[in-house]
Amino acid sequence: MNGYHLYQKPHSQHVLPLLLEPRSAAVLQVFGTGHPKRHVRLVQWQTQPYILKCDQEPETRPEKILMNILFGSFYARLMRLTEKAKRQGCQVFQDVYAVKEKRRLRMSSEAMAVYEYIEGTPLDQLPNRADYHAQIITCVLQLHAAGLASNDLHYGNFILTPDGDIKIIDLSCKGSIKVCQANDVLKLQRYLDPELHGHGWVYHLIRGKEAWRAKWRAYRRKHRDEK
CATH class of the missing domain: 3.30.200.20 (Phosphorylase Kinase; domain 1)
Structure with a gap:
């Protein structure tokens, strides 16, 4: 049209x-x-x-x-x-x-x-955001179980509703859903729960790539400091 x-x-x-x-x-x-x-x-x-x-x-x-x-x-x-x-x-x-x-x-x-x-308050506007970490993780895992992903996890994309529920907004899962889900899990691990584990070859591939990048950055910093 x-x-x-x-x-x-x-x-x-x-x-x-x-x-x-x-x-x-x-x-x-x-x-x-x-x-x-x-x-x-x-x-x-x-x-x-x-x-x-x-x-x-x-x-x-x-x-x-x-x-x-x-x-x-x-x-x-x-x-x-x-x-x-x-x-x-x-x-x-x-x-x-x-x-x-x-x-x-x-x-x-x-x-x-x-x-x-979605009526409510974005978590980035609340002082006690750590109190909602468990709900955030549950919300993201439910999203993944339904075949979706965020691919842009930050406090501003979570809304605390008047009923006390956490909902996620602004889904940015372009490209492969599996890649987006792996990115979500890695971000949750990094900032909320180091004990959280991902599954599947896509997750392990991206995790390996992130580990390699971290080692490369550390090597470059060390080499620069020695100079």
């Missing part, structure tokens, strides 16, 4: 007018992204709050371009994976309802997505 590919969840036809006419919504809050061509807003449309994300930043990194060519549209796959996870009963992540995007050579050049708004 008008040069866009449109995706929607089966139960989300009601948000298509918002996706097609985003200016019809009242902007309640604008979130900083650190990227001039990425915009994230909390909007109110037909009395309901939604997160509206717009990304016009072209991908320039060779490895990411290759991933896009191999795996196709990130948003189309995210819609399928999150719908499957919801059917399995996984409720720990922010859902995505509808997306429109322009594609060229299987790569997205412009995308706008309507996401679920």
